[in-house]
Amino acid sequence: MSAIKxxxxxxxxxxxxxxxxxxxxxxxxxxxxxxxxxxAFAGPDHLPFGGLPVMTGKANADERDKALRAPTVPPxxxxxxxxxxxxxxxxxxxxxEAFELFIARHGDDPLAEKARAELKRLAR
Numbered sequence: 001m002s003a004i005k006x007x008x009x010x011x012x013x014x015x016x017x018x019x020x021x022x023x024x025x026x027x028x029x030x031x032x033x034x035x036x037x038x039x040a041f042a043g044p045d046h047l048p049f050g051g052l053p054v055m056t057g058k059a060n061a062d063e064r065d066k067a068l069r070a071p072t073v074p075p076x077x078x079x080x081x082x083x084x085x086x087x088x089x090x091x092x093x094x095x096x097e098a099f100e101l102f103i104a105r106h107g108d109d110p111l112a113e114k115a116r117a118e119l120k121r122l123a124r
Contacts, residue, residue, distance in 0.1 A: 087111045
């Protein structure tokens, strides 16, 4: 065994004076407490024994459940229905500006021809 000098005392490795042992005894619970706090803040969702984060498993479970759930976003409307509504709005309004706006937005739509005819009728 090797001799280690603690303060003014010389002793065998592992032995210590009362003052140094008291300090070490006070530091052990402190360091153990700090280690426990760090582990608590790390939380169980970081790295379990398998090495993959627990959140990965939770995300995969959510993906499996999505197939069973109803969609939360309503399906998109039929574009032709929206165009027909806009044409009806322009026809009810009956102004040159309303028909010009409809033609500017939907110039390629078959209803644009009707809007052009209405526009010509209004221009007379």
